[in-house]
Amino acid sequence: MSTRTLTPTRPRTRPRSKALVSTLVAVLAVGGYFLLDVLDPDDSAGSAGSSELGEADLSALTIAPEDTGAHYDRDDWPHWSSVGDGCDARDAALRDQGRHVRVGDGCEVTGEWTSIYDGEVVTDASDLDIDHWVPLAEVARSGARDWTEEQREAYANDPDVLVAVTASSNRSKGDQDPATWLPDEDRCGYVTKWVQIKQRYELTVDQAEAEAIRGVLSHCR
16 A cells, blocks of 8 residues: 655634635635645644634623524535545544554555543544534534535534544534533633634524533633
8 A cells, every 4th residue: 555644734714704605615625735745754743722713712702592493414514525635524634633644545544643532542543533623513503504505514624623532532522512511631622622613603602501611711721
């Protein structure tokens, strides 16, 4: 099997305007995935926790009840879209968040990963799930009722909201928000990025969610 090394890159982000689709489609279309044969094989890729989402400001989010009437069907959120060179968004997340990464024929990604939800080290990519930091169902309930399919696809493949974690931790989380689920590791980082993502996509938080986030943040530096 032939292999090649990749230079992990991150998309440049900009403040999101009401013209959501133009910004999100740019993220999806470009995605920051440029396949180059220049990365030292022992270099580590950027961690899932490093982000260009901007400052987290819980007070900037609108507190509102969840839109439980919003229809949610996972099939309405096209994910693992192509990012070029035979790779999709899942492959790219594995590549960007791994260490000693190799990409072989058919974009088979090998390497080593640390699941940031539970701290487990994984060496087989098939043991990992690519989670949406703010789950798709949660996004649907938090202001995305009227998003177009193009907007849903852009969110579902945004590299800044994807994280490689153990399947067990992902199943434990499901579509819960911080009021009912928090990771075992780095809770400060988790809720901070949760807020950043909700800010970028102009999503709401419910009261219990906001209180849980505020409680975690009160113990962070």
